[in-house]
Amino acid sequence: MSTDSNPSPVTPAASPASGRMLARYLRDARQARQSGQHHLGRQAAANALALCSQPQQQRQRNEALVLLALHLLRLGQLTEAVQYGLEAAAGLDFVAQAGARADVLCTVAMACNEMGLGQDALKYALEALSSARIDGDPLLLSWALNRAGLATFSALGDLEQSVSLLQQAQLQASQVGDTIASFSALTNLGVNYRAAGMQQEVLGNPEEAQRLFLLARQQFEQAEALARQGDNLHSLATSQINLAEIHTNLGDLAAATTALQRSRELSVQGHFTHILRNTELAEAALLHHSGQHEAAAQALRSLLAQGELLEFDMVVLAHEGLYRLYKDAGQFQLALAELEQLRRIEKELANQRSSTQGWAIRKELEITSAQLTAERERLQAERERLRAARLEAEKALADARMNELEQAALYDPLTGVANRRSLDLEGPARLARLGTETGGLAVVVVDLDHFKSINDRFGHAVGDEALKKVAQLITLRTRSSDLVARFGGEEFVLLLQEDVVESTLACCERLRLAIMDYSWQDVHPLLHVTASFGVHWCEVPQTWEQALRAADLALYTAKRNGRNRLQLSGSS
Structure with missing residues (x-):
C-alpha cells in the first residue's frame, strides 16, 4: 500500500508532445475524482502542474491546482490541500472563473474543518457560496451549501441551521442527478447528527442521544445506497466506516464488525490511508464496547506507534480512547497520564493550527x-x-x-457579502423584471441599532466583528436567489424573491430573531446586538430609487417606534 507522501511530478517535457501529455494528465485527474481513485488522481494532477510552465498555460495550471487540492483532501493530506487550494483560489478571477473558485474554496473549507479550524472553514465556505451564486451552476451551489452546513455546526454549534443547509444541498444535488454530491450531503448530515448525539451522551441525556444516533444511521444508510449505485470506491469506504461507528454507538456490535471489515478492505484497495486509520480507531472503540479492554488498548497503542505518519487529529482521538479505556478499567494513574499527554498534544495542535492559519494569510497576501x-x-x-x-x-x-x-470589485471586503456597487447593478435589473415572472420582490433595509455606541464602548474591532457576524447570520438564513449587500456603515440591503408579502415578513422576522438571539458574549462579554428592518414590497416594475427610498422611510419608522422591529412601507 502506498503512503500519502507528497506527489512526485514528472519532469516538464520540452517536446511538442507535452501539450498532449498535459491534456491527458488533466483528464486522468478528472476521471479519478469521479471514480474515487484519489491516489492516482493526485499523481496525475501533480504531473499536469509540473508541465504548466508557460504563461499561456495559466488556465490548465489553475485546473491542476484545483484537482490536486481535492485529491490531497481525500487522501488526508489536509495542510497541503489548504496550501494548493488557496494558491488556486488566488489565481482565479472573481467573476469570470467564479465556478472554479467556488469548487476549490469548498475543498479548502473542508480541509480546514477536518483540521479543527471551524471559523476558517466557515469563512471559506461562505466565500464559496458567494462564488457559486455568481456562477449559477446548481451543482456548485449544492457543494457550497454542503460545506457551509458542515462548517456552521463546527464553528457555531448550530445543528438546526446546519441541517437546513445540508438538506438544501442534498435537494440541489438530487435535482441535477449527481450521486456524489448527494452522497456527501447525506454523509455530512449523519456526521453532524452523530456528533450532536455524542454531545448529548456527555451531558447525560441518553434518550436524546439515542434519537440523534438513529437519525444519523438513517442518513448513513441512505448514503451507502447511493455509494453502491455510483460504484465510487472512496464513497463506499467512507460509508462503511460511518456505518461502523454509528452501529457501535447504538450497540449493534455485529453490524459494526461487518462494516469495519468492509471498510478495511476498501481502504487498502483504494490506498485511503486516512480512512484506514479511522477504521483502526473504530475497531478499538468496538473492542472497548465489547469489554475487551486490553485488546482495545493494544490496538490504540499500535496506531500511535506509527509516529509522524499519524495525523494530529488521529493522535488526539487515540489518546482520548486510551483515557476512556483506562478510566473504565479503574487504572486511574494510566488514565491521568493520558490526560496529561492530551494536554501536551493539544498545545502542539494549537501551534500547528496557528502556523497553518498564518501560512494561509501570508500566501493569500503574497499571491494577491x-x-x-x-x-x-x-x-x-x-x-x-x-x-x-x-x-x-x-x-x-x-x-x-x-x-x-x-x-x-462587487463584494465588501469586511463582511464578504455584496457591496453597494453590486446592489446598484442588481436592484434595478430585478425590479425591471417584475410582472414577467411570478411572485414579487422585497427591498429590505437592515440597520444595526445603536451601532455607534458599540464602536464607542467596545472599539472598532468589536464593531467590525459584529458586522461580520450579522452578515453571516443573514447569508446563512437567506436563499441562493436572494441578494445580501452591505450598503454602508452598519446598514445592509436585502433583495428577497418571494411569492407573497407575508413570506417576506416571516423571513425578516426570522432574521431579526437570529440577530437578537445570537450569543454575542462570544464577541464581547457585554455586547448585545439588535437590528431594525424597513420592508418595501414590489409586485410591479418601479424605479430603484423609489423602492429604496420607500424601504428607507419604513426603516425610519421602525427606529422611531422603538427599534428592534419590522416596518412595512405604507403602514403605520
Missing part, C-alpha cells in the same frame, strides 16, 4: 500582491505603448479592461 503588481506593470506598459503609438482604438480597449476590473 504579486498579481496586483503584475497587473499594474502590464497596464502601465500598455498605457505607454498607446501614448507612443497614439492608437485611440487600443486605448479604448485598455480603458474597457480597466472598467471590467473595476466591475469585478
